[in-house]
Amino acid sequence: MSDTLFKTEFGQFDLRPSNFHPKSPLRAWNAADELLLNHLKQHCPVEFPRILVVNDACGALAVSLHHYEPESWGDYYTGTQSLQLNLQRNQIESDRVDVLSSIDSLSGTYDVVLLQLPKTLSLLAFQLAHLRQHVRSDTLIVAGGMVKHMTPSMSELFEQYIGPVQASLAEKKARLLFCQLDETLEPEFPEATVYGVPDSPLQLVSHANVFSQQKLDIGTRFLLEHFPDTAKASRIVDLGCGNGALGLFAGWRNPAAELYFIDDSFLAVHSAEVSFLNNPLQNAAHFMPGDALDGFGDEVDLILCNPPFHEGNKVHTQIALKMFSGASRCLRNDGQFWVVGNRHLGYHLSLKRYFRHIDVAAGNSKFVVWACREPLRDR
Numbered sequence: 001m002s003d004t005l006f007k008t009e010f011g012q013f014d015l016r017p018s019n020f021h022p023k024s025p026l027r028a029w030n031a032a033d034e035l036l037l038n039h040l041k042q043h044c045p046v047e048f049p050r051i052l053v054v055n056d057a058c059g060a061l062a063v064s065l066h067h068y069e070p071e072s073w074g075d076y077y078t079g080t081q082s083l084q085l086n087l088q089r090n091q092i093e094s095d096r097v098d099v100l101s102s103i104d105s106l107s108g109t110y111d112v113v114l115l116q117l118p119k120t121l122s123l124l125a126f127q128l129a130h131l132r133q134h135v136r137s138d139t140l141i142v143a144g145g146m147v148k149h150m151t152p153s154m155s156e157l158f159e160q161y162i163g164p165v166q167a168s169l170a171e172k173k174a175r176l177l178f179c180q181l182d183e184t185l186e187p188e189f190p191e192a193t194v195y196g197v198p199d200s201p202l203q204l205v206s207h208a209n210v211f212s213q214q215k216l217d218i219g220t221r222f223l224l225e226h227f228p229d230t231a232k233a234s235r236i237v238d239l240g241c242g243n244g245a246l247g248l249f250a251g252w253r254n255p256a257a258e259l260y261f262i263d264d265s266f267l268a269v270h271s272a273e274v275s276f277l278n279n280p281l282q283n284a285a286h287f288m289p290g291d292a293l294d295g296f297g298d299e300v301d302l303i304l305c306n307p308p309f310h311e312g313n314k315v316h317t318q319i320a321l322k323m324f325s326g327a328s329r330c331l332r333n334d335g336q337f338w339v340v341g342n343r344h345l346g347y348h349l350s351l352k353r354y355f356r357h358i359d360v361a362a363g364n365s366k367f368v369v370w371a372c373r374e375p376l377r378d379r
């Protein structure tokens with residue numbers, strides 16, 4: 001059973017993770033959130049600090065600190081949704097927290113920065129490079145993470161972009177990093193990467209935190225090599241678009257198609273948009289941060305998807321299933337859903353719940369491309 005009561009030095013709050021299920025063991029906070037809040041309670045530098053919280057996955061930090069009217073900055077649409085729901089759940093007005101996406105600019109300087117260490121080093125580097133402009137040498141900068149996910153490279157990035165770092169002892173399997181601005185550093189801003197799509201004139205731009213930022217993923221490449229006929233599709237969705245490889249390719253093949261690029265990561269959607277603008281494509285195109293196809297009202301002809309996967313990670317299986325169910329809802333009756341996945345993930349077993357016909361469009365020892373038709377909507 002999931003625990004939803006978050007007890008902190010700043011009050012108690014009923015918090016739920018996104019896509020909450022009462023039987024799921026997932027909680028909306030971790031021990032690093034508790035350490036960050038305890039530390040702030042004991043070392044708050046001024047009475048009414050200007051606070052920035054970063055990568056606050058479900059809003060545990062921002063909800064707890066709402067009296068200070070903090071700003072919350074992160075890269076996930078689902079994070080912003082969870083924060084809004086958790087504010088509502090605790091009868092806190094939504095304007096108590098200023099929610100910024102990772103492509104929004106920060107302004108002014110902060111007295112306190114509390115940062116949950118992100119999964120990707122590229123996102124951490126991007127965030128620290130920006131943060132540097134908005135902290136002073138007396139800003140309290142504290143990062144937290146679970147010990148099993150922390151690496152020496154994280155401290156090195158703090159030292160490269162902000163200044164000297166000290167680590168706390170581990171407590172409840174979490175640890176804090178304390179960092180102070182070194183004004184003499186002149187770090188270079190991390191650049192976006194650019195690479196081409198084989199057998200096409202397309203170039204893809206990937207900012208920080210984008211899937212396969214350095215080179216085309218081999219699963220994506222396999223789907224591009226066994227691509228559906230796009231000639232009759234007037235509306236095409238690139239679901240979980242990353243830098244937009246699949247949607248751009250579809251747009252290049254069919255310049256009349258209207259394209260929709262959807263991803264949970266704001267930087268991914270931004271990268272897909274920059275990629276689109278950097279290529280000679282004439283399609284009408286929409287760039288939408290989102291959680292799978294939640295809230296997507298239009299009927300479409302073709303959905304392309306390389307779902308998020310992580311072996312043994314239940315959350316990612318849930319997201320893939322959510323994408324399959326959304327695809328079956330949004331496809332026209334004669335539309336098609338094309339999915340690429342690692343053979344061992346056996347997606348066809350789940351896809352059967354959502355589509356009457358599932359054909360193997362292509363396969364090799366590692367990947368399968370499934371072409372799904374006739375959505376089952378009466379489940």
Ligand SMILES: C[S@@+](CC[C@H](N)C(=O)[O-])C[C@H]1O[C@@H](n2cnc3c(N)ncnc32)[C@H](O)[C@@H]1O
Pocket residue numbers: 078210211212217220239240241242243244245246262263264265268290291292293305306307308309319
């Ligand atoms: C395996 S990557 C594929 C990216 C891109 N389509 C490609 O082929 O390079 C899966 C993508 O799904 C996105 N994603 C994860 N959870 C999501 C969600 N709930 N809604 C939409 N996109 C999500 C990830 O950010 C990531 O960009």
